[in-house]
Amino acid sequence: MATLTGAGISAESGVPTFRGPGGLWRNFRPEDLATPEAFARNPNLVWEWYDWRRSLIAKAEPNAGHRALAELESRKAGKFWLITQNVDGLHDRAGNRRIVKLHGDIWTVCCVGCGAEKRNVQVPLAPLPPRCECGGMLRPGVVWFGEMLPAKALEQAYAIAQRAEVFLVLGTSSVVYPAAALPRIAFDHGARVIEINLEPTELSSLAHISLRGKVGELLPQILTGAR
Numbered sequence: 001m002a003t004l005t006g007a008g009i010s011a012e013s014g015v016p017t018f019r020g021p022g023g024l025w026r027n028f029r030p031e032d033l034a035t036p037e038a039f040a041r042n043p044n045l046v047w048e049w050y051d052w053r054r055s056l057i058a059k060a061e062p063n064a065g066h067r068a069l070a071e072l073e074s075r076k077a078g079k080f081w082l083i084t085q086n087v088d089g090l091h092d093r094a095g096n097r098r099i100v101k102l103h104g105d106i107w108t109v110c111c112v113g114c115g116a117e118k119r120n121v122q123v124p125l126a127p128l129p130p131r132c133e134c135g136g137m138l139r140p141g142v143v144w145f146g147e148m149l150p151a152k153a154l155e156q157a158y159a160i161a162q163r164a165e166v167f168l169v170l171g172t173s174s175v176v177y178p179a180a181a182l183p184r185i186a187f188d189h190g191a192r193v194i195e196i197n198l199e200p201t202e203l204s205s206l207a208h209i210s211l212r213g214k215v216g217e218l219l220p221q222i223l224t225g226a227r
């Protein structure tokens with residue numbers, strides 16, 4: 001059993017999504033804030049935006065949807081994988097350990113000079129842009145538009161999708177590839193694909209079951225029913 005999660009699962013924790021009403025990409029241009037070119041042009045601006053997001057996320061708590069997935073992992077004892085597009089770390093904080101992070105982690109920083117990667121939970125970050133011990137500039141440890149996904153995570157995610165018997169797709173618009181290919185791969189390999197989303201998505205017509213509503217409300221109900 002496996003799941004793919006997107007920004008919608010963190011919406012109930014107060015973390016903005018990207019494309020819905022109030023979504024980040026409604027108010028900000030990705031090409032100004034989430035590309036390697038934007039960072040090269042204006043690292044301060046990019047860091048200010050990430051610092052703002054980090055402070056927002058730091059105040060957020062995992063919600064009932066995150067907690068239900070942590071419970072699922074403990075129930076399934078070694079047979080449940082969580083693949084996420086989210087960088088907020090709320091799945092870790094809820095207690096999941098078998099997590100594949102496709103788009104990185106906002107709580108890691110990478111040196112553009114020496115390539116060192118480390119965890120950094122300082123909020124707010126000062127001074128901006130932060131620097132590595134080697135003197136190089138640090139960047140957020142997330143995947144930007146135009147960049148490849150981490151190869152190991154992607155490979156692992158494909159393998160999980162191919163093996164899953166049940167594949168849950170929670171709170172994602174299913175428009176960003178390669179993540180959006182995973183439920184389709186799972187489907188092609190015989191998985192039951194179950195979607196929970198507030199609205200119909202690109203995946204809804206393919207899913208065996210597509211439920212309309214909040215992950216934080218529906219998923220705990222399903223788990224209670226499946227006891």
Ligand code: OAD
Nearest residue numbers: 006007008011017018019085171172173176197198214215
């Ligand atoms: P989106 O913002 O594209 O989609 C969020 C989805 O969650 C929408 O389909 C909403 O209808 C749904 N939703 C919102 N609240 C919900 C709730 N409480 N319960 C259930 N569904 C809810 O976010 P993602 O699909 O995660 O990439 O976006 C994918 C990627 O696009 C992100 O990882 C990010 C972005 O650009 C990078 O930064 C690389």
